[in-house]
Amino acid sequence: MIGIVSYGTYIPRFRIRVDEIARIWNEDANAIKQSLGIFEKSVPDVDEDTATMAVEASREALARAKIDPKKIGAIFVGSESHPYAVKPTATIVGEALGVGNYYFCADLEFACKAATAGIQICHAMVKSGMIDYGLAIGSDVAQAKPGDALEYAAGAGAVAILIGKDPIAVIEATVSYTSDTPDFWRRDLQPYPSHGGRFTGSPAYFRHIVNAVRKLMEDHGYTAKDFDYAVFHQPNAKFPQRVASMLGFSEEKIAEGLLVRVIGNTYSASSLMGLCSILDKAKPGQRILLASFGSGAGSDAFAIYVTEKILDFPRNAQVWEKAKNGVYIDYGLYLKNRRMIR
Amino acid sequence: MVPRFWRKIKYRYDVVASYCENCGNYYYPQREICPKCRRKGKIKDAKICDEGRVLSYTILDGKCIALVELENGTKMLTEVCGKVEIGSKVRKAFRRYGEESEDGIIYYGTKFVPIESDKKQKA
Numbered sequence: 174m175i176g177i178v179s180y181g182t183y184i185p186r187f188r189i190r191v192d193e194i195a196r197i198w199n200e201d202a203n204a205i206k207q208s209l210g211i212f213e214k215s216v217p218d219v220d221e222d223t224a225t226m227a228v229e230a231s232r233e234a235l236a237r238a239k240i241d242p243k244k245i246g247a248i249f250v251g252s253e254s255h256p257y258a259v260k261p262t263a264t265i266v267g268e269a270l271g272v273g274n275y276y277f278c279a280d281l282e283f284a285c286k287a288a289t290a291g292i293q294i295c296h297a298m299v300k301s302g303m304i305d306y307g308l309a310i311g312s313d314v315a316q317a318k319p320g321d322a323l324e325y326a327a328g329a330g331a332v333a334i335l336i337g338k339d340p341i342a343v344i345e346a347t348v349s350y351t352s353d354t355p356d357f358w359r360r361d362l363q364p365y366p367s368h369g370g371r372f373t374g375s376p377a378y379f380r381h382i383v384n385a386v387r388k389l390m391e392d393h394g395y396t397a398k399d400f401d402y403a404v405f406h407q408p409n410a411k412f413p414q415r416v417a418s419m420l421g422f423s424e425e426k427i428a429e430g431l432l433v434r435v436i437g438n439t440y441s442a443s444s445l446m447g448l449c450s451i452l453d454k455a456k457p458g459q460r461i462l463l464a465s466f467g468s469g470a471g472s473d474a475f476a477i478y479v480t481e482k483i484l485d486f487p488r489n490a491q492v493w494e495k496a497k498n499g500v501y502i503d504y505g506l507y508l509k510n511r512r513m514i515r
Numbered sequence: 516m517v518p519r520f521w522r523k524i525k526y527r528y529d530v531v532a533s534y535c536e537n538c539g540n541y542y543y544p545q546r547e548i549c550p551k552c553r554r555k556g557k558i559k560d561a562k563i564c565d566e567g568r569v570l571s572y573t574i575l576d577g578k579c580i581a582l583v584e585l586e587n588g589t590k591m592l593t594e595v596c597g598k599v600e601i602g603s604k605v606r607k608a609f610r611r612y613g614e615e616s617e618d619g620i621i622y623y624g625t626k627f628v629p630i631e632s633d634k635k636q637k638a
Contacts, residue, residue: 222611
Protein backbone atom coordinates (compact mmCIF):
# COMPACT_ATOMS: atom_id res chain seq x y z
CA MET A 174 0.00 0.00 0.00
CA ILE A 175 1.45 3.33 -1.10
CA GLY A 176 0.09 6.73 -0.28
CA ILE A 177 0.30 9.70 2.07
CA VAL A 178 2.57 8.91 5.02
CA SER A 179 2.50 12.44 6.41
CA TYR A 180 1.48 15.98 5.53
CA GLY A 181 2.33 19.49 6.65
CA THR A 182 0.85 22.88 5.84
CA TYR A 183 1.89 26.50 6.14
CA ILE A 184 -0.34 29.56 5.90
CA PRO A 185 1.38 32.92 6.42
CA ARG A 186 0.13 35.04 9.31
CA PHE A 187 -1.26 38.08 7.54
CA ARG A 188 -4.69 38.57 5.94
CA ILE A 189 -6.16 41.31 3.79
CA ARG A 190 -9.92 41.69 3.46
CA VAL A 191 -11.64 41.96 0.08
CA ASP A 192 -13.21 45.19 1.43
CA GLU A 193 -9.76 46.75 1.85
CA ILE A 194 -8.66 45.94 -1.72
CA ALA A 195 -12.02 47.12 -3.09
CA ARG A 196 -11.63 50.41 -1.14
CA ILE A 197 -8.40 51.17 -3.05
CA TRP A 198 -9.90 50.49 -6.49
CA ASN A 199 -13.29 52.02 -5.70
CA GLU A 200 -15.13 48.79 -6.43
CA ASP A 201 -18.20 47.26 -4.82
CA ALA A 202 -16.79 44.88 -2.16
CA ASN A 203 -20.11 43.15 -1.57
CA ALA A 204 -20.55 42.41 -5.26
CA ILE A 205 -17.04 40.91 -5.40
CA LYS A 206 -17.59 38.82 -2.26
CA GLN A 207 -20.88 37.66 -3.73
CA SER A 208 -19.43 36.70 -7.11
CA LEU A 209 -16.18 35.08 -5.89
CA GLY A 210 -17.28 33.76 -2.51
CA ILE A 211 -13.95 35.04 -1.09
CA PHE A 212 -13.84 37.30 1.98
CA GLU A 213 -10.13 37.60 2.72
CA LYS A 214 -6.81 36.17 1.57
CA SER A 215 -3.49 35.23 3.13
CA VAL A 216 -0.47 37.49 2.69
CA PRO A 217 3.14 36.50 3.40
CA ASP A 218 5.55 38.50 5.54
CA VAL A 219 8.10 40.67 3.73
CA ASP A 220 10.80 38.01 4.16
CA GLU A 221 8.69 35.02 3.09
CA ASP A 222 8.50 33.46 -0.35
CA THR A 223 7.74 30.15 -2.04
CA ALA A 224 10.97 28.57 -0.75
CA THR A 225 10.54 29.63 2.90
CA MET A 226 6.92 28.47 3.01
CA ALA A 227 7.87 25.16 1.35
CA VAL A 228 10.45 24.60 4.10
CA GLU A 229 7.97 25.39 6.88
CA ALA A 230 5.31 23.01 5.50
CA SER A 231 7.91 20.28 4.95
CA ARG A 232 9.30 20.62 8.47
CA GLU A 233 5.81 20.04 9.85
CA ALA A 234 5.36 16.99 7.60
CA LEU A 235 8.71 15.51 8.70
CA ALA A 236 8.12 16.21 12.41
CA ARG A 237 4.78 14.40 12.19
CA ALA A 238 6.23 11.47 10.24
CA LYS A 239 9.06 11.03 12.77
CA ILE A 240 11.41 9.73 10.07
CA ASP A 241 15.07 10.47 9.47
CA PRO A 242 15.19 13.17 6.74
CA LYS A 243 17.95 11.18 5.02
CA LYS A 244 15.36 8.53 4.10
CA ILE A 245 13.75 10.98 1.68
CA GLY A 246 14.79 9.95 -1.82
CA ALA A 247 13.06 12.64 -3.89
CA ILE A 248 11.85 16.22 -3.50
CA PHE A 249 9.63 17.98 -6.02
CA VAL A 250 8.41 21.53 -5.52
CA GLY A 251 5.45 22.64 -7.64
CA SER A 252 4.93 26.38 -7.94
CA GLU A 253 4.38 29.21 -10.37
CA SER A 254 6.26 31.65 -8.16
CA HIS A 255 9.66 29.99 -7.72
CA PRO A 256 12.06 32.64 -6.35
CA TYR A 257 14.59 31.85 -9.08
CA ALA A 258 13.85 31.38 -12.78
CA VAL A 259 16.94 29.15 -12.90
CA LYS A 260 17.97 27.39 -9.64
CA PRO A 261 15.59 24.91 -8.10
CA THR A 262 13.57 25.77 -4.99
CA ALA A 263 13.71 22.05 -4.14
CA THR A 264 17.48 22.30 -3.52
CA ILE A 265 16.88 24.97 -0.85
CA VAL A 266 14.19 22.79 0.75
CA GLY A 267 16.42 19.69 0.71
CA GLU A 268 19.28 21.57 2.35
CA ALA A 269 17.06 23.12 5.05
CA LEU A 270 15.54 19.71 5.88
CA GLY A 271 18.93 17.99 6.08
CA VAL A 272 18.06 15.38 3.47
CA GLY A 273 21.72 14.91 2.56
CA ASN A 274 22.90 14.97 -1.04
CA TYR A 275 21.72 11.73 -2.61
CA TYR A 276 18.17 12.52 -3.63
CA PHE A 277 16.17 13.08 -6.82
CA CYS A 278 15.21 16.70 -7.09
CA ALA A 279 13.40 19.06 -9.46
CA ASP A 280 11.06 21.99 -9.56
CA LEU A 281 7.77 21.48 -11.34
CA GLU A 282 5.54 24.01 -13.06
CA PHE A 283 1.98 23.37 -14.21
CA ALA A 284 0.11 26.42 -12.89
CA CYS A 285 -1.97 25.29 -9.89
CA LYS A 286 -1.56 21.55 -10.38
CA ALA A 287 2.24 21.16 -10.29
CA ALA A 288 2.20 19.69 -6.77
CA THR A 289 -0.32 16.96 -7.57
CA ALA A 290 1.94 16.05 -10.52
CA GLY A 291 4.71 15.80 -7.90
CA ILE A 292 2.56 13.38 -5.87
CA GLN A 293 2.05 11.21 -8.95
CA ILE A 294 5.81 11.14 -9.63
CA CYS A 295 6.64 10.28 -5.99
CA HIS A 296 3.92 7.60 -5.98
CA ALA A 297 5.38 6.01 -9.11
CA MET A 298 8.94 6.17 -7.74
CA VAL A 299 7.95 4.51 -4.45
CA LYS A 300 5.92 1.89 -6.34
CA SER A 301 8.87 1.08 -8.61
CA GLY A 302 11.19 0.71 -5.64
CA MET A 303 13.45 3.62 -6.65
CA ILE A 304 12.89 5.45 -3.36
CA ASP A 305 11.44 4.79 0.11
CA TYR A 306 9.95 8.23 0.63
CA GLY A 307 9.24 11.15 -1.70
CA LEU A 308 8.25 14.67 -0.75
CA ALA A 309 5.82 16.53 -3.06
CA ILE A 310 5.37 20.19 -2.20
CA GLY A 311 2.99 22.84 -3.49
CA SER A 312 3.97 26.37 -2.51
CA ASP A 313 2.95 29.69 -3.97
CA VAL A 314 2.97 33.38 -3.30
CA ALA A 315 0.38 34.06 -5.95
CA GLN A 316 1.11 37.01 -8.18
CA ALA A 317 -1.61 39.43 -9.17
CA LYS A 318 -1.37 42.77 -10.91
CA PRO A 319 -2.67 45.55 -8.66
CA GLY A 320 -6.19 46.39 -9.79
CA ASP A 321 -6.73 43.08 -11.63
CA ALA A 322 -9.62 40.81 -10.58
CA LEU A 323 -6.99 38.22 -9.54
CA GLU A 324 -5.84 40.52 -6.76
CA TYR A 325 -8.89 39.63 -4.67
CA ALA A 326 -8.07 35.92 -4.81
CA ALA A 327 -4.27 35.49 -5.13
CA GLY A 328 -3.20 34.13 -1.72
CA ALA A 329 -0.12 32.45 -0.29
CA GLY A 330 0.50 29.08 1.33
CA ALA A 331 2.32 25.77 1.14
CA VAL A 332 1.55 22.07 1.55
CA ALA A 333 4.03 19.21 1.82
CA ILE A 334 2.88 15.64 1.20
CA LEU A 335 5.18 12.78 2.12
CA ILE A 336 4.60 9.71 -0.02
CA GLY A 337 5.69 6.24 1.06
CA LYS A 338 4.60 2.78 2.13
CA ASP A 339 2.32 1.95 5.07
CA PRO A 340 0.42 5.25 4.72
CA ILE A 341 -2.24 7.12 6.68
CA ALA A 342 -4.15 7.44 3.39
CA VAL A 343 -3.71 5.12 0.41
CA ILE A 344 -3.66 6.54 -3.11
CA GLU A 345 -5.97 3.96 -4.68
CA ALA A 346 -6.02 5.43 -8.17
CA THR A 347 -5.05 8.54 -10.11
CA VAL A 348 -5.97 9.83 -13.57
CA SER A 349 -4.88 12.98 -15.44
CA TYR A 350 -6.63 14.88 -18.21
CA THR A 351 -4.47 17.33 -20.19
CA SER A 352 -4.93 19.58 -23.22
CA ASP A 353 -3.46 22.72 -24.80
CA THR A 354 -5.92 25.29 -23.46
CA PRO A 355 -4.56 28.82 -22.95
CA ASP A 356 -6.88 30.06 -20.18
CA PHE A 357 -4.23 31.60 -17.93
CA TRP A 358 -0.52 32.15 -18.56
CA ARG A 359 2.55 34.20 -17.74
CA ARG A 360 5.13 34.90 -20.42
CA ASP A 361 8.83 34.77 -19.62
CA LEU A 362 10.13 37.87 -17.76
CA GLN A 363 6.61 39.16 -17.13
CA PRO A 364 5.90 39.89 -13.45
CA TYR A 365 2.17 39.12 -13.49
CA PRO A 366 0.03 36.48 -15.16
CA SER A 367 -2.66 37.17 -17.75
CA HIS A 368 -5.94 35.31 -18.11
CA GLY A 369 -8.79 34.74 -20.49
CA GLY A 370 -11.48 36.03 -18.07
CA ARG A 371 -14.61 33.91 -18.49
CA PHE A 372 -12.66 31.53 -20.75
CA THR A 373 -11.08 30.13 -17.57
CA GLY A 374 -14.45 28.47 -16.78
CA SER A 375 -16.14 26.02 -19.13
CA PRO A 376 -13.33 25.12 -21.59
CA ALA A 377 -10.68 25.10 -18.87
CA TYR A 378 -11.57 24.43 -15.21
CA PHE A 379 -14.84 22.55 -15.71
CA ARG A 380 -13.90 20.53 -18.78
CA HIS A 381 -10.60 19.28 -17.35
CA ILE A 382 -11.79 18.44 -13.84
CA VAL A 383 -15.00 16.77 -15.02
CA ASN A 384 -13.14 14.64 -17.58
CA ALA A 385 -10.41 13.61 -15.14
CA VAL A 386 -12.88 12.68 -12.38
CA ARG A 387 -15.30 10.85 -14.73
CA LYS A 388 -12.43 8.81 -16.20
CA LEU A 389 -11.19 7.97 -12.69
CA MET A 390 -14.68 6.76 -11.78
CA GLU A 391 -15.16 4.81 -15.03
CA ASP A 392 -11.76 3.12 -14.97
CA HIS A 393 -11.86 2.17 -11.31
CA GLY A 394 -15.58 1.61 -10.74
CA TYR A 395 -16.36 4.46 -8.34
CA THR A 396 -19.49 6.57 -8.10
CA ALA A 397 -19.90 9.86 -6.18
CA LYS A 398 -21.51 7.83 -3.37
CA ASP A 399 -18.23 5.99 -2.74
CA PHE A 400 -16.60 9.22 -1.54
CA ASP A 401 -17.15 10.77 1.90
CA TYR A 402 -15.37 13.98 0.95
CA ALA A 403 -14.45 15.76 -2.27
CA VAL A 404 -11.95 18.55 -2.79
CA PHE A 405 -11.35 20.50 -5.97
CA HIS A 406 -8.98 23.27 -6.98
CA GLN A 407 -10.27 26.55 -5.54
CA PRO A 408 -9.65 29.65 -7.68
CA ASN A 409 -12.77 31.02 -5.96
CA ALA A 410 -15.60 29.44 -3.96
CA LYS A 411 -18.06 29.27 -6.85
CA PHE A 412 -16.11 27.03 -9.25
CA PRO A 413 -15.59 24.11 -6.84
CA GLN A 414 -19.24 24.32 -5.74
CA ARG A 415 -20.42 24.16 -9.36
CA VAL A 416 -18.08 21.35 -10.40
CA ALA A 417 -19.13 19.39 -7.29
CA SER A 418 -22.78 19.59 -8.30
CA MET A 419 -21.93 18.66 -11.92
CA LEU A 420 -20.22 15.50 -10.62
CA GLY A 421 -22.96 14.64 -8.12
CA PHE A 422 -21.29 15.71 -4.85
CA SER A 423 -23.32 17.46 -2.18
CA GLU A 424 -22.34 20.78 -0.55
CA GLU A 425 -21.55 18.92 2.70
CA LYS A 426 -18.93 16.75 1.02
CA ILE A 427 -16.91 19.76 -0.13
CA ALA A 428 -17.51 22.10 2.85
CA GLU A 429 -14.59 20.84 4.98
CA GLY A 430 -12.01 21.45 2.27
CA LEU A 431 -13.28 24.82 1.07
CA LEU A 432 -10.62 27.14 2.50
CA VAL A 433 -10.62 29.67 -0.34
CA ARG A 434 -13.13 31.91 1.46
CA VAL A 435 -10.62 32.82 4.18
CA ILE A 436 -7.16 32.37 2.62
CA GLY A 437 -7.84 32.95 -1.10
CA ASN A 438 -6.41 30.84 -3.90
CA THR A 439 -3.05 29.44 -2.82
CA TYR A 440 -2.38 28.18 -6.37
CA SER A 441 -0.17 25.05 -6.23
CA ALA A 442 -1.19 24.52 -2.60
CA SER A 443 -4.92 25.18 -3.15
CA SER A 444 -6.55 21.78 -3.62
CA LEU A 445 -3.95 20.11 -1.37
CA MET A 446 -4.65 22.55 1.47
CA GLY A 447 -8.27 21.41 1.20
CA LEU A 448 -7.15 17.77 1.22
CA CYS A 449 -5.08 18.35 4.39
CA SER A 450 -8.01 20.02 6.17
CA ILE A 451 -10.08 16.92 5.33
CA LEU A 452 -7.30 14.60 6.56
CA ASP A 453 -7.33 16.62 9.82
CA LYS A 454 -10.87 15.31 10.41
CA ALA A 455 -10.98 12.06 8.44
CA LYS A 456 -11.66 8.67 10.01
CA PRO A 457 -10.36 5.26 8.94
CA GLY A 458 -12.40 3.76 6.10
CA GLN A 459 -13.39 7.10 4.57
CA ARG A 460 -12.62 7.86 0.93
CA ILE A 461 -11.66 11.28 -0.46
CA LEU A 462 -11.82 12.51 -4.04
CA LEU A 463 -9.10 15.05 -4.88
CA ALA A 464 -9.05 16.88 -8.22
CA SER A 465 -6.54 19.61 -8.89
CA PHE A 466 -6.61 21.95 -11.86
CA GLY A 467 -3.69 23.67 -13.53
CA SER A 468 -4.19 26.27 -16.23
CA GLY A 469 -2.73 25.55 -19.59
CA ALA A 470 -4.46 23.09 -18.85
CA GLY A 471 -4.82 19.87 -16.90
CA SER A 472 -6.43 18.13 -13.96
CA ASP A 473 -5.14 15.31 -11.75
CA ALA A 474 -7.84 13.26 -10.03
CA PHE A 475 -7.14 10.93 -7.09
CA ALA A 476 -9.09 8.41 -5.04
CA ILE A 477 -7.65 8.46 -1.53
CA TYR A 478 -8.63 5.92 1.15
CA VAL A 479 -7.97 6.72 4.83
CA THR A 480 -6.39 3.89 6.88
CA GLU A 481 -6.27 2.96 10.58
CA LYS A 482 -2.82 4.56 10.77
CA ILE A 483 -4.44 7.99 10.87
CA LEU A 484 -5.65 7.37 14.43
CA ASP A 485 -2.09 7.56 15.81
CA PHE A 486 -1.02 10.38 13.49
CA PRO A 487 -0.45 13.82 15.10
CA ARG A 488 -2.80 16.25 13.35
CA ASN A 489 -2.40 19.49 15.34
CA ALA A 490 -2.27 22.37 14.58
CA GLN A 491 -5.15 21.84 12.18
CA VAL A 492 -5.43 23.65 8.86
CA TRP A 493 -8.64 25.52 9.77
CA GLU A 494 -7.00 26.72 12.99
CA LYS A 495 -4.13 28.16 10.98
CA ALA A 496 -6.51 29.63 8.40
CA LYS A 497 -8.61 31.44 10.99
CA ASN A 498 -5.70 32.71 13.07
CA GLY A 499 -4.69 35.72 10.97
CA VAL A 500 -3.59 39.29 11.55
CA TYR A 501 -5.31 41.86 9.32
CA ILE A 502 -3.25 44.40 7.42
CA ASP A 503 -4.14 47.36 5.21
CA TYR A 504 -3.33 47.81 1.53
CA GLY A 505 -0.14 49.79 2.26
CA LEU A 506 1.37 46.99 4.36
CA TYR A 507 0.13 44.49 1.79
CA LEU A 508 2.17 46.25 -0.92
CA LYS A 509 5.20 46.37 1.38
CA ASN A 510 4.91 42.69 2.36
CA ARG A 511 4.58 41.70 -1.28
CA ARG A 512 7.75 43.75 -1.96
CA MET A 513 5.88 45.93 -4.49
CA ILE A 514 7.15 49.00 -2.63
CA ARG A 515 10.55 49.06 -0.95
CA MET B 516 30.00 36.99 -1.75
CA VAL B 517 28.57 33.75 -3.18
CA PRO B 518 31.23 31.43 -1.62
CA ARG B 519 31.01 33.26 1.71
CA PHE B 520 27.25 32.70 1.89
CA TRP B 521 27.51 29.13 0.60
CA ARG B 522 29.95 28.16 3.38
CA LYS B 523 27.47 29.32 6.03
CA ILE B 524 24.38 27.58 4.58
CA LYS B 525 24.70 24.66 7.00
CA TYR B 526 24.68 26.98 10.03
CA ARG B 527 22.04 29.38 8.78
CA TYR B 528 19.38 27.11 7.25
CA ASP B 529 18.97 25.30 10.55
CA VAL B 530 20.24 26.21 14.01
CA VAL B 531 23.61 24.44 13.93
CA ALA B 532 25.89 25.71 16.67
CA SER B 533 29.33 24.75 17.92
CA TYR B 534 29.55 22.49 20.97
CA CYS B 535 32.72 22.20 23.04
CA GLU B 536 33.11 18.66 24.38
CA ASN B 537 35.63 19.94 26.93
CA CYS B 538 33.53 22.59 28.70
CA GLY B 539 30.06 21.60 27.50
CA ASN B 540 29.15 25.07 26.19
CA TYR B 541 27.29 25.85 22.97
CA TYR B 542 28.22 28.81 20.77
CA TYR B 543 26.39 30.47 17.90
CA PRO B 544 27.53 31.49 15.33
CA GLN B 545 29.82 28.51 14.96
CA ARG B 546 33.44 28.76 16.17
CA GLU B 547 36.66 27.15 15.05
CA ILE B 548 38.12 27.41 18.59
CA CYS B 549 36.31 27.30 21.96
CA PRO B 550 36.48 30.86 23.36
CA LYS B 551 36.71 29.45 26.90
CA CYS B 552 38.98 26.41 26.63
CA ARG B 553 41.12 27.70 23.73
CA ARG B 554 43.63 24.96 22.78
CA LYS B 555 42.09 22.38 25.11
CA GLY B 556 38.66 22.76 23.58
CA LYS B 557 37.10 20.10 21.35
CA ILE B 558 34.66 21.83 18.99
CA LYS B 559 32.02 20.00 16.96
CA ASP B 560 28.79 20.93 15.14
CA ALA B 561 25.56 20.44 17.06
CA LYS B 562 22.00 20.91 15.81
CA ILE B 563 20.11 22.58 18.62
CA CYS B 564 16.56 23.10 19.76
CA ASP B 565 13.89 25.00 17.89
CA GLU B 566 12.51 27.12 20.71
CA GLY B 567 13.78 29.76 23.10
CA ARG B 568 12.96 33.02 24.82
CA VAL B 569 13.88 36.65 24.29
CA LEU B 570 16.52 37.95 26.74
CA SER B 571 16.64 41.42 25.21
CA TYR B 572 15.84 43.16 21.95
CA THR B 573 16.15 46.38 20.02
CA ILE B 574 14.52 47.84 16.93
CA LEU B 575 17.01 48.52 14.18
CA ASP B 576 15.91 49.88 10.78
CA GLY B 577 12.36 48.76 11.59
CA LYS B 578 13.50 45.19 12.35
CA CYS B 579 13.38 43.52 15.74
CA ILE B 580 16.86 42.22 16.59
CA ALA B 581 16.80 40.05 19.70
CA LEU B 582 19.16 38.12 21.93
CA VAL B 583 17.46 34.75 22.17
CA GLU B 584 18.32 32.06 24.68
CA LEU B 585 17.52 28.59 23.39
CA GLU B 586 16.39 25.76 25.65
CA ASN B 587 19.90 24.32 26.07
CA GLY B 588 21.37 27.69 27.04
CA THR B 589 22.77 28.72 23.65
CA LYS B 590 22.43 32.45 23.11
CA MET B 591 22.02 33.84 19.64
CA LEU B 592 21.53 37.26 18.16
CA THR B 593 18.73 36.96 15.62
CA GLU B 594 15.89 38.77 13.92
CA VAL B 595 12.44 38.15 15.35
CA CYS B 596 9.51 38.60 12.94
CA GLY B 597 6.64 40.08 14.95
CA LYS B 598 6.31 41.97 18.19
CA VAL B 599 7.93 40.55 21.32
CA GLU B 600 8.72 41.53 24.88
CA ILE B 601 11.53 40.42 27.15
CA GLY B 602 10.67 36.86 28.15
CA SER B 603 8.53 36.15 25.04
CA LYS B 604 8.73 32.60 23.76
CA VAL B 605 9.92 32.25 20.17
CA ARG B 606 10.51 29.42 17.71
CA LYS B 607 12.72 29.12 14.66
CA ALA B 608 11.42 30.00 11.20
CA PHE B 609 12.96 29.75 7.74
CA ARG B 610 13.05 33.20 6.13
CA ARG B 611 14.80 35.40 3.60
CA TYR B 612 17.78 37.35 4.98
CA GLY B 613 18.10 39.50 1.87
CA GLU B 614 19.53 39.36 -1.58
CA GLU B 615 22.83 40.22 -3.19
CA SER B 616 21.12 42.41 -5.80
CA GLU B 617 18.13 42.29 -8.19
CA ASP B 618 19.94 39.67 -10.29
CA GLY B 619 22.10 38.20 -7.50
CA ILE B 620 21.55 35.26 -5.19
CA ILE B 621 18.93 35.26 -2.43
CA TYR B 622 20.16 34.72 1.12
CA TYR B 623 18.01 32.42 3.27
CA GLY B 624 18.38 31.47 6.90
CA THR B 625 16.88 31.08 10.34
CA LYS B 626 14.96 33.84 12.08
CA PHE B 627 12.51 33.52 14.97
CA VAL B 628 8.78 34.15 15.36
CA PRO B 629 6.69 34.59 18.53
CA ILE B 630 5.00 31.35 19.64
CA GLU B 631 1.96 32.54 21.57
CA SER B 632 -0.52 35.38 21.46
CA ASP B 633 -0.76 35.48 17.66
CA LYS B 634 -4.25 36.82 18.15
CA LYS B 635 -3.14 39.61 20.46
CA GLN B 636 -0.52 40.91 18.09
CA LYS B 637 -1.15 43.90 15.92
CA ALA B 638 0.51 44.25 12.56
